[in-house]
Amino acid sequence: MNPVIIKFWGVRGSIPTPGPRTLRYGGNTACVEITFPDTPRFIIDAGSGIRELGKELLSIQQPVEAYIFLSHFHWDHIQGLPFFKPAFEPGNKFIIFGCDEPNVPLDQIISIQMNPIYFPVAIEDMRSEIEFRTIAEENFNLNGVNVQTKYLNHPGYTLGFRFQYDHKSIVYLSDNEPFLQNQIVHRLPKHREESLESRFETFVEDKEKELIEFLANADVLIHDAQYFPDEYKKRIRWGHSPYTYAVDLAVKGKVKELILFHHDPDHDDETVDKIEQLSQERLRQADYPIKCSAAREGMEIEI
Ligand SMILES: [Zn+2]
Ligand SMILES: [Zn+2]
Numbered sequence: 001m002n003p004v005i006i007k008f009w010g011v012r013g014s015i016p017t018p019g020p021r022t023l024r025y026g027g028n029t030a031c032v033e034i035t036f037p038d039t040p041r042f043i044i045d046a047g048s049g050i051r052e053l054g055k056e057l058l059s060i061q062q063p064v065e066a067y068i069f070l071s072h073f074h075w076d077h078i079q080g081l082p083f084f085k086p087a088f089e090p091g092n093k094f095i096i097f098g099c100d101e102p103n104v105p106l107d108q109i110i111s112i113q114m115n116p117i118y119f120p121v122a123i124e125d126m127r128s129e130i131e132f133r134t135i136a137e138e139n140f141n142l143n144g145v146n147v148q149t150k151y152l153n154h155p156g157y158t159l160g161f162r163f164q165y166d167h168k169s170i171v172y173l174s175d176n177e178p179f180l181q182n183q184i185v186h187r188l189p190k191h192r193e194e195s196l197e198s199r200f201e202t203f204v205e206d207k208e209k210e211l212i213e214f215l216a217n218a219d220v221l222i223h224d225a226q227y228f229p230d231e232y233k234k235r236i237r238w239g240h241s242p243y244t245y246a247v248d249l250a251v252k253g254k255v256k257e258l259i260l261f262h263h264d265p266d267h268d269d270e271t272v273d274k275i276e277q278l279s280q281e282r283l284r285q286a287d288y289p290i291k292c293s294a295a296r297e298g299m300e301i302e303i
Pocket of ligand 2: 072074154175239
């Protein structure tokens, strides 16, 4: 049986961070390639990492066919698309999956970033065949790969993905934050405050339960681990997680391997090492010592 191969082309969150401080983990923003046997390639997110992937695809000198899944449209997840050379070559074929924003359909969201105000080349210059497919929270089959999507806790509409092929599953939750605890409820009489608070707690528990079901038993969970817990406290509602949350989800969902993703642009290689080490320690403390590593550009995982 042919293996499923995951390759990381961009692992950084927010903004590309080239330079000597990020040499080992890499400075390109989110892009992950998954190769399933006998299907076009799956590309998850089109951050600056997709540019290098594009160069490699052209070097193979065969027509390129791929599914591109966009989790959401923050710059670090789409900024590489205008630099993805295979999209400009006739004979190549891409299907881009992503959600619509209110009043802005997917194809417009993508073409806006290539408007001449922002970029010199128009989307019409992409001579490959490009189809846009709007998705929401759903479950569908693509050439033998089951794709399941879930809205995450991140500003704007953001999808998480679960890909399942022949009992092998990969879950990608790039930009995701814990559902808020201890929410302060303003301007309500005391008794209403209490009932709302308890309703909110139930809501939080339900949401968390759904997320754990979504990622449960995955062979590989790729999750946002941008912060240390004390950094997170200062950035609540920015849409990202402390590594402790990623580890706790992995434990609760009994996943087989955890990949820490979306590294903070201010974290140098040594800081990412530290997050990796503390995550491994937390897994050991939970008596669940699975394989856990910080995503690194060029890293490949075979399952
Ligand atoms: Zn991001
Ligand atoms: Zn984002």
